[in-house]
Amino acid sequence: MSSSFKLAISIIVSSLLLHAALGDIICENLPEEMCAFSISASGKRCVLETENVAGKFYCRTSEVDVEGMVNHVETDDCMAACGVDRKTVGISSDKLLEPGFAAKLCSRACYDNCPNIVDLYFNLAAGEGAFLPDLCEAHRANPHRSMLEILSSGAALAPAPM
Structure with missing residues (x-):
């Protein structure tokens, strides 16, 4: 084994x-x-x-x-589908900028099946002024566009609270 x-x-x-x-x-x-x-x-x-x-x-x-x-306790399937590691110390929004991470996080296998991980990164993105569903939609529309470019463009900013 x-x-x-x-x-x-x-x-x-x-x-x-x-x-x-x-x-x-x-x-x-x-x-x-x-x-x-x-x-x-x-x-x-x-x-x-x-x-x-x-x-x-x-x-x-x-x-x-x-x-x-x-x-x-998160499943191994979700850990793999979302591209996260159990040995993660100090989880931050920086992960959203890593190449390939957005593809895994926004994949249907992760986004539709792993609400714990999606909720965590939804909140981290919101802390940066971004709305994760919009980030994922933008990434799916143009997967070659970097997450940094999407975050800095303002295209995926969360609407202001009323």
Whole structure:
């Protein structure tokens, strides 16, 4: 068996055992390989952080609420479809500018099936003054146009609140 297959199996088994044992997800109890892109029982995002340069990781509960989702560990299928990594520390809108990321995030496999990840990047894009559905539409219309160009053009800016 390949090491990635063994890791995938161990993550799935750990997830099931953790959920069965705890009933509710507490970010601080999650192993680092399950932390990023998880949501606690209280509906808050779990975030992977590092204590020091030595690379010791830990999971903590953020202050960010997720509407309508609790006790959620993102699936491997969504992680792959959306182009995100469980070892992500410090999730930011910068990812939207990476080549190829928009294609994965805006793909039907991600956008239509992975509401947790889409919600996260929807909020990050909004923080930059952009509306993710418009960014994805612009990307689908012209996939060779860079996300930086789309964001800076103002073509995908969110409408001002009334």
